[in-house]
Amino acid sequence: MRGRHRVRQVLNYANLSTPLGLLIAVAGRAKVRRGEHGLLYAHGYRIPFPVAGAFTVGNVVVTAECDGYLTGALLRHEARHATQYAFCAGLPMLPLYVLALLVSVLVCGHPASWNVFERLADLDEGGYPRHPSRWRRHRAGRGDRLRAGGNRSRRGNRLRARRHRS
Template identity: 90%
Template sequence: MRGRHRVRQVINYANLATPLGLLIAVAGRARVRRGEHGLLYAHGYRIRFPVAGAFTVGNVVITARPDGYLTGALLRHEARHATQWACCAGLPMLPLYLLAVAVSFALCGHPASWNVFERLADLDEGGYPRHPSRWRRRTLEAGGPAPGPSDDLDGKGVV
């Protein structure tokens, strides 16, 4: 395990985010096992909230799906969320994430498209759509100018 992964692991245990993730996984009757990069994978989560293919609390990546689901781009996306938990000092991540969901929903009607945490974790790797903001959508529907380079807010060529 790389040093940065070990540091993230220690921080997320100390800030109580990983113990919270383990508690959530156990409450959802998920099977927990060690994964890559200091992460813990919790497969078979049985609670229907939140509605997501996977979600991360501390260093625990939780999914209702079977073992083998957490690979590739999705795993990289969830690992970035583990780092976000460490950077947000653990439990303050919960209200910050909920605020980001509310802002995204207000901006475009989707909880992830303009959520700063999801954008920083890479929307595409998390499987999220890129919805234009409500005001940009109204401009396009009203026959306004086509999107230009200055409208590409995230540098990925999608407005």
């Protein structure tokens, strides 16, 4: 295990996020085993919340799927969340994550697309879509109408026509 993974592991035990993750895994009757990079994998989680392929609390990556599901891009994504717990001093990450989720829903209507934690963990590797912000969609739609001439007033069209004839 690399030194940075060991530091993350120690920090997440000390800040109580990994013990909480283990408690959640046991409550969901998941089978816990050691994984790569100091992570713990909890497979077979039976509680239907949160709705996600996998989620991380401290150094514990929890999934309802069978052993072997946590590989490649998804595992890298979840490992970044474990690092975020270390940077956020553990348990404060939970309310910060919920706040980021709410901001994302307000900005684009999707809980992950504008969530700063999901963006820093790489949306694509987590399997999340990239939705544009609500104001970007609105402005783009308005611009299309203006280019097509669909948003001009009749009076404005008449004035332009008069100028053009003169």
